[in-house]
Amino acid sequence: MPLIAPSLLSANFLRLEDDCRMLNDSAADWFHLDVMDGRFVPNLSFGLPVIEHIRKATKKVCDVHLMILEPERYTEAFAKAGADILTVHLEACTHLHRNIQQIKSLGMKAGVAVNPHTRVELLQDVLEDIDLVCLMSVNPGFGGQAFIPRTLEKIRTLRRMIDEAGLNIHIEIDGGVTLENAPAIVAAGADVLVAGNTVFRAADPTATIQALKNLG
């Protein structure tokens, strides 16, 4: 059964407390929180104050996905805000290994995200240092985009790399996850499904989260 991480980028920000409560009462495992800087990605989202409040509204894992340049400038602030997992983009880090060490030294789990054009083989030399790989299955910046099918092959390659190294690392798929494609994503070797629009645009978000869990 995969872990389900609804993305609050698609939540109703006027009713964020209601959406947090709905997720708390649902089968959701993690809260996926997308932070954008308008530089690494062509969009802005929310930042530290919002995450601090969401942290107080849930006991579930806060999985923070940083789509920002120079993430090392904010690592400590996100630790203080209550992130459990902090994921930085390989493409945004000059000193990725150092950034990973910094995240872990502050008591958080470390994730590395890769864009659709980035080969997963580039993760080989940090694999043993991280807790999660976030494979972007859309170009980061927006919710509601279509899943890029080539991601399935990348999941299989990454799963092989992780298994051959005898490691225990989450493979999280982020972007365009639906009830239709979730079974193939899990069959390819992913174990965490991020879902924004599929959950928050559903007539019954709670049932949809449960269905994603059962389908995978």
Ligand SMILES: O=C(CO)[C@@H](O)[C@H](O)COP(=O)(O)O
């Ligand atoms: O990081 C991102 C987008 O950049 C994602 O986490 C999206 O928020 C996922 O939304 P859907 O594609 O599931 O609607």
Ligand SMILES: [Fe+2]
């Ligand atoms: Fe994300």
